[in-house]
Amino acid sequence: MDLATILQVLDTTVRLATPLLFACLAGLFSERAGIVDIGLEGKMLAAAFLSAAIAAVTGSVWIGLSAGIVGALSMSAIHGLASITFRGNQLISGVAINFLAQGLTVVIAQSWFNQGGRTPALAGGARFHSITLPGAEALREVPVLGPIYYELISGHSILVYVALLCVPLSWWVLQRTRFGLRLRAVGENPAAVDTAGVSVERLRYAAVMICGVLTGFAGAYLATGLQAGFVRDMTAGRGYIALAALIFAKWRPWAALWATLLFGFLQALSLRPDVLEGVLRIDVSSQLLDALPYILTVVILAGFVGRAIPPRAGGEPYVKER
Amino acid sequence: MQKMPQWADVLLIPLVSLILAAFFSAVVILAIGENPWEALKIMVEGALGSTYGWGYTLYYATNFIFTGLAVAVANHAKMFNIGGEGQAVMGGLGVALVCLYIPFPHWTLALLAAAATAAVFGAAWAAIPALLQAKRGSHIVITTIMFNFIAASLLNYFLIGPLKADGMEPATARFPEAARLPTFQDMFSSPDNPLFRGAPANVAFFVAILACIAVWLLIWRSRLGYEIRSFGWSEPAARYAGISPVRIIMLTMLISGGLAGMMAINNVMGEAERLVLNSAEGAGFIGIAVALMGRSHPLGVFLAAVLFGFLYQGGAELSLWTGIPRDMVVVIQALVILFTGALDNMVRMPLERVFSTLRRAPKPDSKSTTARTAE
Known part of the structure; x- marks a missing residue:
């Protein structure tokens, strides 16, 4: 096992963790405001499709990204309508959104592009390309640190750095601003926020919309950064892994970063079974690695490794006293 | 007092939700440049126009009855079995x-x-999330979602490893002839009157009907069913009445998981006659829509399952004869879940208002003179 292999696996880890991180932070804002969201998967999928489709048509990845965010936002709007305005069951709404995105993306893709439910392959300006950070080429020859900087830190697409920046930003918004304080309060005790004269509905809509924007980034990164185009069901359960990471992180931004990196690392390992076999000298089935995020989450939920306590008012529609 | 008569709750609201779902489905079909009316005709013809179509419709319906009942039983205890x-x-x-x-x-x-065995395996898979919910308070929705993925990985493992038959495909060997279930064709066809030719509907359909009756007896005619319903209605009240939450959560989820597991006698034993990857094909999730539409009542579940069987078979015919892909069914399914489940209040609140104004207004032509002094 040499440095190059380790760096390769870690590099893949960062790439695979990015969509998870966006989605996990998205879920964090929503759930901290008391709106449980199991529709992350669907929002990502909608964004992935629209970003790839619009990028393919316009040739501009930035227009594609905006379209992807609009797609995820419209799914968020449905979720908000169902769970805030009409006080419906948030879980069922999430399930509906996942199916809606799963079906609509393929139906529309087939109708627009006629390629069996996928978009044309993206190239050139229609994709996010990796960017080389300043000095990476020059420092490349420095032993150990050079390759780490060149391979691991530099050379990702811009959205990877945006995702990493979102972590301190989310922490700051939630912990250091008035909006964040109110948002957290509305997830714990909406009646108290209401008594203070702040609109519970408006705060929750704001949280759901932030969730939409972030899942929009997640989906757009999948289709235009990680891969070159949309294929059916391309999120492949990432929305649920993000949900698992959210529980793993106990609904905190910095912990979300570590949790998504861990789950990204597991995904990267299951792509390179030879690495693990080389280290452990035993045959580890890739199915076990695929299942590990879910198993870990169940263990966490069972309370064996610290307790994960969700926001208290999560999942409950708020009925203003009449 | 109830805000509206029971028939409205049981019939009118699902009907309005269904019409809304159908309307938006038609909008989607229009938007991709196809004709919704033609599409409906093809679906009806393909799914209900022949014994062959019925054979497929009822085959799918059998799957959905089992998974729908599974979700319905859990619903009665206010638990959402998404697993x-x-x-x-x-x-x-x-x-x-x-x-x-x-x-x-x-x-x-x-x-x-x-x-x-299918029931035991399904129940066992529901047992761990149930135990975690009962003993540790881990949310059953999240744990059952996680268990869906773990099950998929496990199936992968078995079909690539220990159970894999010779050949390229990740699948088991074909089951022996003695384990073959009679299909509708075997049961109802005669040499001069062939019916259900080649359709996969089989004897498991009747097992599904028995399961409906059994669930009805369980929920409304047994002590356990009463306990399940009271627990679902109000946990503190049930606890006060001496009903053990741990016992109810465990038993409900075991029954629910068992019912979902029993779906396998239809799709694995009756149709595929071997185990393949992704064998359940999303039927577990359709159970959610079926239970919501059927208002968690076995009769409603049965009818909703047949409706979804029709959608599935009709959807397959659509992709055969028109440019509408089969995934349109998933869209329709999503809209049904959205309107009958999540947006229930959007339909319910205006209807409740209509009924309460109707009730308040004195009927001029009504014979009974029981004066209603509501104003």
């Missing part, structure tokens, strides 16, 4: 093991053994 998919996958694993390794003299014995 029907994983439980059905595990049921399939149980059926495969029984059919592959036990030489049965007759299909009836094979069916009994397979149904029992």
Whole structure:
């Protein structure tokens, strides 16, 4: 096992963790405001499709990204309508959104592009390309640190750095601003926020919309950064892994970063079974690695490794006293 | 006092929700440049126009009855079992093991053994999330979602590893002839009047009907059912009445998981006759829509399951004859879940208002003079 292999696996880890991180932070804002969201998967999928489709048509990845965010936002709007305005069951709404995105993306893709439910392959300006950070080429020859900087830190697409920046930003918004304080309060005790004269509905809509924007980034990164185009069901359960990471992180931004990196690392390992076999000298089935995020989450939920306590008012529609 | 008569709750609201879902489905079909009316005609013709179509419709319906009942039973205890998919996958694993390794003299014995094993496997897969909910308070929705993925990985592992038959495909060997269930064609066809030719509907359909009756007896005619419903209605009240929450959560989820697992006698034993990847094909999730539409009542579940069977078979015909892909069914399914489940209040609140104004307004032509002094 040499440095190059380790760096390769870690590099893949960062790439695979990015969509998870966006989605996990998205879920964090929503759930901290008391709106449980199991529709992350669907929002990502909608964004992935629209970003790839619009990028393919316009040739501009930035227009594609905006379209992807609009797609995820419209799914968020449905979720908000169902769970805030009409006080419906948030879980069922999430399930509906996942199916809606799963079906609509393929139906529309087939109708627009006629390629069996996928978009044309993206190239050139229609994709996010990796960017080389300043000095990476020059420092490349420095032993150990050079390759780490060149391979691991530099050379990702811009959205990877945006995702990493979102972590301190989310922490700051939630912990250091008035909006964040109110948002957290509305997830714990909406009646108290209401008594203070702040609109519970408006705060929750704001949280759901932030969730939409972030899942929009997640989906757009999948289709235009990680891969070159949309294929059916391309999120492949990432929305649920993000949900698992959210529980793993106990609904905190910095912990979300570590949790998504861990789950990204597991995904990267299951792509390179030879690495693990080389280290452990035993045959580890890739199915076990695929299942590990879910198993870990169940263990966490069972309370064996610290307790994960969700926001208290999560999942409950708020009925203003009449 | 109830805000509206029961018939409105049971019939009118699902009907309005269904019309809304149909309307938006038609909008989607229009938007992709196809004709919704033609599409509906093709679906009806393809799914209900022949015994062959019915054979497929009822085959799909059988799957959905089992998973729908599974969700419905859990609903009565106010639990959302979203893990029907994983439980059905595990049921399939149980059926495969029984059919592959036990030489049965007759299909009836094979069916009994397979149904029992499928139920046990499904129940076992629901048992861990149930235990975590009952003892540790871990949210059952999240744990059952996680268990769906774990089940998929496990199935993958078995089909690539220990149970894999010779050949390229990740699938088990074909089950022996003695474990073959009679199809509708075997049962109802005569040489001069062939019916259901080649359609996969089989004897499991009747097992599904028996399951409906059993669930009705359980929920409304047994002590346990009463306890389940009281627990679902109000946990503190049930606790005060001496009902053990741990016991109810465990039993409800075991029954629910068992029902979802039993789906495997239809799709794995009755149709595929071997275990393949992704054997449940999303039927576990359709159970959610079916239970919501059927208002968690076995009769409603049965009707909703037939409706979704129609959608599935009709959707397959659509992709054959028009430019509408089969995924349109998923869209329709999403809209049904959205309107009957999540946006229930959007339909309910205006209707409640209509009924309460109707009730308040004195009817001029009504014979009964029981004066209603509501104003």
